[in-house]
Amino acid sequence: MAPNIRERTYIMVKPDGVDRGLVGDIIARFERRGFKLIAAKLASPGKEHLEKHYADLMGKPFFPGMIQYMLSGPVFAMVWEGLDAVKTGRVMLGATNPLESGPGTIRGDYALAVGRNICHGSDSVENAEKEIALWFPEGVLQYTRSQESKVFEI
Numbered sequence: 001m002a003p004n005i006r007e008r009t010y011i012m013v014k015p016d017g018v019d020r021g022l023v024g025d026i027i028a029r030f031e032r033r034g035f036k037l038i039a040a041k042l043a044s045p046g047k048e049h050l051e052k053h054y055a056d057l058m059g060k061p062f063f064p065g066m067i068q069y070m071l072s073g074p075v076f077a078m079v080w081e082g083l084d085a086v087k088t089g090r091v092m093l094g095a096t097n098p099l100e101s102g103p104g105t106i107r108g109d110y111a112l113a114v115g116r117n118i119c120h121g122s123d124s125v126e127n128a129e130k131e132i133a134l135w136f137p138e139g140v141l142q143y144t145r146s147q148e149s150k151v152f153e154i
């Protein structure tokens with residue numbers, strides 16, 4: 001199968017990341033890697049919306065505290081497009097527990113606690129599509145960049 005240069009992932013700066021002024025840095029990392037920003041907004045999701053986003057984790061002991069953390073301030077929601085966006089996005093974020101995240105990753109550079117780990121990234125293409133639909137019901141943009149042939153082998 002030809003590589004998909006249009007794979008999309010949902011990346012979110014969590015309330016601690018917004019509060020600590022890390023939105024610009026996180027955008028810059030995805031931009032300079034070569035990904036294309038196709039949607040972005042600051043949002044204040046309610047409990048129900050967050051419970052939908054994290055539905056797979058309902059019942060885990062950390063779930064109530066994690067929802068409280070996610071409700072502590074606005075989040076910055078983004079959709080990034082490009083080759084292997086989901087897997088590479090996860091690599092750029094680092095491990096769920098920042099103590100296991102390498103330096104150079106977002107969590108490895110800025111976080112120490114699993115419950116304050118700065119950012120979210122989709123873990124599969126299927127979940128990415130679900131998350132994009134949940135966070136951007138208004139849809140995302142499509143446009144062509146002038147330098148795509150410098151980023152992709154096209």
Ligand code: UDP
Pocket residue numbers: 057062066095096114115116117119120121123
């Ligand atoms: N989380 C937590 N304690 C845990 C595991 C997860 O507080 O023991 C939080 C953490 O903020 C994590 C989020 O729950 O980012 C979602 O967990 P998931 O396993 O989906 O990790 P992620 O996909 O964010 O790396």
Ligand code: MG
Pocket residue numbers: 121123
């Ligand atoms: Mg996850």
